[in-house]
Amino acid sequence: MFKIKNEFDNQISCSSSRDIINTDNCVFTSTSSRPSKSLIDCDLYKEHIKINKNYDEFSYIKNQNKSLEYFVLIETINFIKNKFNEEINYDDFSISFDNITINENANSNNIIYCIDNQLFEKNNDKKENSFNIIINNLLVIFKEINENDILIMNYLNLFTYPNAELLIIISLLFEKVIIYFCKILKQNILICKNYKKNDLNNIIYVFIKHIYKNTNKNIYIRQLGIFIDNNILETIKNYNIYIFNYYKNLQDIILNINFQDKEYFFKNYTKRLNIIKFSNECCHEFIEYNILNSNNNNNYFICKKCYDIFCIY
């Protein structure tokens, strides 16, 4: 997880943002972007692309009568409650995942919830231009969003430069943006707090519209011409290393457990989200997993009754 708190527009006047966010700096191309050396560790990336991404420690979710999106909603709302101290009740949400859902909250800020299943890795075998899908969603959100609203959206990987540039642009629109890797979606989620209304919005709207018009299934963006600070590049690179290692470890774990055992992983996850509640008193009954990976050899224990995971070094 990392935060981008942008003070960009406090420091620069609107005329200089006009120079920074300039459609003339956009470069389009007929091939999708390659990962950028400034954003990834190349050796880990080479390993990463060979890993089978269909491994899923939460595949037990398919046994639930609630959808994947439901769990993502609860996860993100709990995240907002904890990080931002907002009082939100997810029972207020009417969920329709074909569209962007807006929770109109009379007492606090509205939440715009935009989890687009076209962006789910399994659905999108590079048939669609994911960047273009995000751009299109942003144009719809622009029309709906009001000052101080919160936006939750699933986002692209941060391996390529244009994806990182677009993140910087989105961060200019909000007071604070938090990026975290959602394990049940296996995707980045952006939680954007307090939409700001200022002169920059129009410049960004025109810019995004320009990208939308010029990209399609076969035309991609190579660069948006946005300068990214070295500290931010380094932060994103470390974040990507965390994701590569996550998949690497996941592969080791999944090879050692069967579908029934995944119930415990899933329930451990829902417990951490407070979806299911347990008393603190438990006479643990452990199942042991030997998880081998290249760095260490750990034994994990999951309690069959309370779903806590323990790791003994």
Ligand SMILES: [Zn+2]
């Ligand atoms: Zn227990």
